[in-house]
Amino acid sequence: MTLMAGDATTKAAASSRLDSLTGLRFWAALAVVLYHLSRQGGELPGISDLTWYGRSGVTFFFILSGFVLAWTYDGKTVPASVFLWRRFARIWPLLAVSTVTSVAVWRVLGTDFSLRGVAATLGLVNSWIPERPYLVGGNPAAWSLSDEAWFYLIFPLLLTLPLMRNPRGRAVIAVAVCAGSVGVWLSGALFTDSLVRLWALDYFPPTRTLQFVLGVTAGLAVKRGWRPPCGLGAAVALVVAWHLVLIPWSDAVPDSVWYSPYSASQLLSAPFFALLVAAAATADVERRRTPFAGPGMVKLGQWSFAWYLFHEIVLRALLGAFGTPVGGLETFGIWATTLILSLALAAVAYHYLEHPLERLLRSRRPGGSARRPRPERSLIAGPGEFPPRS
Template identity: 65%
Template sequence: MRHRAPGSRSSAVPSGRDRLPSLTGLRFWAALLVVTYHLSRQVGQIPGASELAWYGRSGVTFFFVLSGFVLAWTYDGKQIPAKVFLRRRFARIWPLLATTTVLSVGVWLALGKAVSTKAVAATLLLVNAWIPDQVILRGGNPAAWSLSDEAWFYLIFPALMALPAVRSGRGRRWIWVTVCVGVVLAWLSGALIDSGVPRVWALDYLPLTRTLQFLLGVVAGLAVARGWRPPIGLWSAVSLVIGWHLALIPWSGAVPDALWYSPYQASQLLSTPLFALLVAAAAHADLSGRTTGLGGQWAIRLGHWSFAWYLIHEIVIRVWVARHGRPEGASDTAVVWLVVIAVSLTLSACAYRWVEHPLERRLRGSGPGAAAGGGRVGEERHTAEVVRPN
């Protein structure tokens, strides 16, 4: 293992699963942003909350940045065979993906909707985000497209970590600047792409486009692991993210989503550096031993449930709307929101306890690297990935 410079990781930081508790807490808030986005658009709007969450799909951008950050921070300096790394990632995401896809397909069939076998296969094979077809993208479990992107990130992660530019401080600074320019150029490229599915697929789903977000997370994670202090504190970063979403409200009123320069793609692409600052600031606060208010017992528990919540909540929304329709009036809409949130969170807690956690433990404990402690998943959860490798 490569020698690490003194002070690059605080010796006062707790060990095990609570090492970066604020990142676990932030997972819940990012998932909530996605959930309220879907509630606003599929169930009905609540004044104030819906305006703020209208482009809450940006929560997926947060998770992609967080994924790169945590993997880089975790595996920096560790010699892990690629097959062990990929098996751990498979054990982390695939059992719950398969379970929720079966649930989603069952709901489609119970509601009398046709289900594409190709879409289900593409979802389970983690390749659906590469195919510019709405049926393929959404036909298994609509939320599962992001795991196709994650699978791509896992494949390229070892190569990214080996790049000389990623390994040097100067190189990471150039990558940060390049990614910031790149996400702006990606957004501007929407002017060159036909409207509808081609543009949405290219800018929202395509793993190559989303790689910029993962890459920025990687360089931020390595920088923090090696002692970098973010230029702003945690709550300043939180304020920037909230301010960004507030700025989208008048923009949304002025430009319809169908136009390339609307906030729809901008909210997901241009938020990348803001989320990188947020994740880095939260991690630095934890490593410095500061209390952030994001890492309490319930915050961590909700963060653990957030992966299942992300995959389950839209299924619950789908069932409610099919059975009861969209509510009328803000008060009725608020009640439905609360019911959907409560039911989907309860199902997510059950899925975490009886599906996600035990199956991950079993898969990790029976494959390559198990002898090195690969089954101890209870100590490794902080993001949509596993934080502490064994």
């Protein structure tokens, strides 16, 4: 896989650590966690209103994935087999562990599950099939990794597109994918089957590719000298404002109709998240301090991939053991217990499973022969491919 050669601006930017992106990963994962708590564990006033569509954090992760991969591999020549092996080593070991854990919890609770769905999840193909047993798979949160696997396959091809090689071409791509996202959302009116519509707009990898491509475009642009039109504070404000707009929209339109904010929250939020990622990366390149780049935030960001994969399993186990909460106090208890236990489990999983297993697999060539791993300088502190890492 031959990637585009970098210029002086590219080389200067490549030396920067993007710690703010690592910290932002925690907040995106938190939005997804609070989304599941609100929908499954009971509502808490205020917090549930703001995070009722926190699943849009997945959109952030897809954009971030494209951004970081473009930032990391632009100007480098990497064999496709090595690139794909690195991606496999990054996401699959913890996917396998979390899937086994999820199935074990289902077995203990006496809940039926699909073995074909489990196999599709482990094979990273479950989001291609518009059937619920496949979409929830062995671990309901793992559908996004099926989309990520698709992104990895097409990433080398994206960097060969002529339009990616100049600012005007990248601008054309950015406008096209944003317009395409609006078009995809409007296409919801064409689906009469709600499950098929949900799959086509929210799970189907080609649909989500628009967000990944926007991330790749933004990553190349920032690395090559482009700067977003707003600062980090303004970008954060735009993301928050977008989710505030969804509150009255949700009160007026039920999620069951195509023009509800459910799919809109994920498809139409892409430009806001792209600005946020670009602004945070720009702040790091320019050595400006941000609230997302501190050691504590970086550590939480490192745990976010494991947190994303395990939090729903912990919530499901607690609801199975104690039942659906009744009243605000019980709901708060479920929320607090889920947050504490799942984050602690994520920390353990990162330090003793995710990171060691990735290092072990990366130390071996794609053909199976072992070799001593060479130290790499990580542009984003610590792993996280959903969220990503080089």
